[in-house]
Amino acid sequence: xxxxxxxxxxxxxxxxxxxxxxxxxxxxxxxxxxxxxxxxxxxxxxxxxxxxxxxxxxxxxxxxxxxxxxxxxxxxxxxxxxxxxxxxxxxxxxxxxxxxxxxxxxxxxxxxxxxxxxxxxxxxxxxxxxxxxxxxxxxxxxxxxxxxxxxxxxxxxx
Amino acid sequence: xxxxxxxxxxxxxxxxxxxxxxxxxxxxxxxxxxxxxxxxxxxxxxxxxxxxxxxxxxxxxxxxxxxxxxxxxxxxxxxxxxxxxxxxxxxxxxxxxxxxxxxxxxxxxxxxxxxxxxxxxxxxxxxxxxxxxxxxxxxxxxxxxxxxxxxxxxxxxxxxxxxxxxxxxxxxxxxxxxxxxxxxxxxxxxxxxxxxxxxxxxxxxxxxxxxxxxxxxxxxxxxxxxxxxxxxxxxxxxxxxxxxxxxxxxxxxxxxxxxxxxxxxxxxxxxxxxxxxxxxxxxxxxxxxxxxxxxxxxxxxxxxxxxxxxxxxxxxxxxxxxxxxxxxxxxxxxx
Amino acid sequence: xxxxxxxxxxxxxxxxxxxxxxxxxxxxxxxxxxxxxxxxxxxxxxxxxxxxxxxxxxxxxxxxxxxxxxxxxxxxxxxxxxxxxxxxxxxxxxxxxxxxxxxxxxxxxxxxxxxxxxxxxxxxxxxxxxxxxxxxxxxxxxxxxxxxxxxxxxx
Numbered sequence: 001x002x003x004x005x006x007x008x009x010x011x012x013x014x015x016x017x018x019x020x021x022x023x024x025x026x027x028x029x030x031x032x033x034x035x036x037x038x039x040x041x042x043x044x045x046x047x048x049x050x051x052x053x054x055x056x057x058x059x060x061x062x063x064x065x066x067x068x069x070x071x072x073x074x075x076x077x078x079x080x081x082x083x084x085x086x087x088x089x090x091x092x093x094x095x096x097x098x099x100x101x102x103x104x105x106x107x108x109x110x111x112x113x114x115x116x117x118x119x120x121x122x123x124x125x126x127x128x129x130x131x132x133x134x135x136x137x138x139x140x141x142x143x144x145x146x147x148x149x150x151x152x153x154x155x156x157x158x
Numbered sequence: 159x160x161x162x163x164x165x166x167x168x169x170x171x172x173x174x175x176x177x178x179x180x181x182x183x184x185x186x187x188x189x190x191x192x193x194x195x196x197x198x199x200x201x202x203x204x205x206x207x208x209x210x211x212x213x214x215x216x217x218x219x220x221x222x223x224x225x226x227x228x229x230x231x232x233x234x235x236x237x238x239x240x241x242x243x244x245x246x247x248x249x250x251x252x253x254x255x256x257x258x259x260x261x262x263x264x265x266x267x268x269x270x271x272x273x274x275x276x277x278x279x280x281x282x283x284x285x286x287x288x289x290x291x292x293x294x295x296x297x298x299x300x301x302x303x304x305x306x307x308x309x310x311x312x313x314x315x316x317x318x319x320x321x322x323x324x325x326x327x328x329x330x331x332x333x334x335x336x337x338x339x340x341x342x343x344x345x346x347x348x349x350x351x352x353x354x355x356x357x358x359x360x361x362x363x364x365x366x367x368x369x370x371x372x373x374x375x376x377x378x379x380x381x382x383x384x385x386x387x388x389x390x391x392x393x394x395x396x397x398x399x400x401x402x403x404x405x406x407x408x409x410x411x412x413x414x415x416x417x418x419x420x421x422x423x424x425x426x427x428x429x430x431x432x433x434x435x436x437x438x439x440x441x442x443x444x445x446x447x448x449x450x451x452x453x454x455x456x457x458x459x460x461x462x463x464x465x466x467x468x469x470x471x472x473x474x475x476x477x478x479x480x481x482x483x484x485x486x487x488x489x490x491x492x493x
Numbered sequence: 494x495x496x497x498x499x500x501x502x503x504x505x506x507x508x509x510x511x512x513x514x515x516x517x518x519x520x521x522x523x524x525x526x527x528x529x530x531x532x533x534x535x536x537x538x539x540x541x542x543x544x545x546x547x548x549x550x551x552x553x554x555x556x557x558x559x560x561x562x563x564x565x566x567x568x569x570x571x572x573x574x575x576x577x578x579x580x581x582x583x584x585x586x587x588x589x590x591x592x593x594x595x596x597x598x599x600x601x602x603x604x605x606x607x608x609x610x611x612x613x614x615x616x617x618x619x620x621x622x623x624x625x626x627x628x629x630x631x632x633x634x635x636x637x638x639x640x641x642x643x644x645x646x647x648x
Contacts, residue, residue, distance in 0.1 A: 005170075008170075009170075009173065012173070012177070016177055019181075023184070027188075045206070048210070052210070052213050052214065055214075055217050056213065056216050056217065059216055059217045060216070061275070061276045061277060061278065061419050062418065062419055062422050066275070066276070066493060067491050068481065068485065068491055068493075069272055069274065069275055069276060069493055071276070077426070079425070079426040079429050079430065080422050080423075080425075080426050082425065082426075082429070083421070083422040083423075083424075083425030083426055083429075084422050087418060087421055087422060091418065093249060094249055094250060094414075094418075096249065097248050097249045097250065097251070098213075098216070141426070141430060141490040142429065142430060142433040142490065144490065
C-alpha cells in the first residue's frame, strides 16, 4: 500500500470514530431523558396509587355509613369499624389487593380521642411514601351522634 | 504494481463493507431493542389502565365509561388479566368479562351487589367490537336491555329471528323466557369460530333465577352448563362472562366479599342489640330477627351454589323487612 | 471577507440556532415538571371534607346538637347554653379552634375559618387570612331570617 492510501484509510477510521462518538453521545442523552421520564412516570403512578388507595378506603362497604342502603359520603360507622378492625387484620392477604403496602388508621379528635388501626402491611423496601389525611365523620349508630375524625392512609410504594 | 493496486482496491471495499455492516448492525440492534421495549411498555400501560379500572370500580356504583387505549388483545381469566406476556394476578377480583377483549375501545360498567346491603361493586368489562343480542319479550328482557349501556354494540329482538353476521369478533346472545335456543337461526354466524358465538338462556325474575350457558357447535347450539343468579347485577354478570366457569369464579369472589361484609353487619347488630341505649323491646326483637337472617346469609355466603342462593335470597327479603321495621319503630337501621 | 469565511460564519450561526432550539425543546418538552396528582386531590378534598365534617359533628356538651344547629342559634338569639356554660357562639368557636389546631394546625397547613351573615362582621373567625393561592369551601346554612355562611380557606 502506498502512503496516500494509508492516509485515506486513516481518515476513514477517524471519521468513523468521530461518528460513533457522536452516536454514543446522542444515545447517552436519549437514555438520560428516557430515564428521567421513567422516574417521573413512576412518581406520578405512585401518587395516583396513593390517591386510589385513599379513595378505596373511603368507599369500603365494611366501613361506610349507610341508612336504608343509601350511602352517606365521607362517613365511617364506628360500630362497623369496631367489627372490621379484627376481620381486616385477620384477612390481611385478602385486603392486600386493595391496599397493597400501606397502613390505615382512623383517629377520633372530637368529642373524645380514640384511635383504630384497621390495616397495616409495611415494607422497608419502598421508593416512595405518601401520607394522606382525610377529615371524616365518625357516626356512632348506638347514640346516633357524629364525631370528628381523621382517616390517615400511609402508602408505601416500591 | 498492478497486483498491489488490485489489493488496495479490494482492501478498500472490504473495509467499507465491514464498517457499513458494523453501522447497520448497531442500528438494527438499537431498533429491535427499542421495538421490543415499546411493545412491552404499551402492554404494561394498557394493563395499568385496566388495573386502575379494577381498583376504581370499588369507588363508584352505577357508572358506565368508555376507555380509549392502544389496540390490543386483553385476555381475562379467573382472577387474572394478561396482555401478551404481561399479566396481573389478583387474590379475589369481581370482574365479569369475555375471555378475550379486542380493539381500542373498552366499555366498563359498575353495579352494586346488594343482598340486601351493598357487599361490593360488580365490574363489567367488554370491548365495543363485541356484539350483544337480546331476544325476549318479557319485563326482565326489557329491564336488562335498559341496564346494559347504550354505548355497547347491542340489539334487542322481541322474537327469535335469523341473526346476520356483522363481522364482530364475538357474538353473545341473551335469550329470555320460553324461547328455545335452537329455534334461533344461526344464519351466517356459522362461519365464525365456535368459541366466539355463545349464548345464555335466562329463566327467572329480577331477584333470582336460572341461567343456561350455550356455545355454538357447527350450526347448532351445545349446552355447556347451568348456573344461577341472585339480583340484577349478578344476571348482568352472566351476560358479560363468556363461560359458566368464569361467571361462577366471579360469583364465588362476590360471595366471599358478602361473607366478610355480613360478618361486620353481624357484629354491628349484636352491639346495637346489647347497647344500653336500645331499651325498647321492639328494637331488641327487630335486631334479634335481623341477626337470625344475618347468620343465615353468613353461613350461606361461604359457597356459591343453588341452595345457598335460595337461602340468601329468602334471608335478604326477611332482613329487608326487619330493616323497615327498625325504621318504623325509630330504632337505628340495620344497614 | 472571503466567500469561504462567510460560509463558515453562516454555518456557525445555524449551529448556534439549532443548539438554542434544542435547549428549549429539552427544557420545555422533555423535562416537563411532574404533575402533582396527590397534592391536587388532597387540597381540593381537604377544605370541603373538613368543613362538611365539622358542621355535621354533634356537640357532646350541647345535647348532641350539630355544629350547624349551634351556628343557626348563634346567628339568631344565642338562646342555647351548653353544659359547660358556654353560649352557642363561643362553643362553636372553641370547638372549631380545637379541632382545626389538631388537624390543619398539626399538618402545618395555614387556614382561615369564618362563619358570618355579614362578611364584614363575622360571628366566628379562626386562623389567618390567606395571601396568594387558596382552596376555599363556602357552605350556606339557612336560618329563620337570614343565611349563615361557613367558609374555610386552605392556603
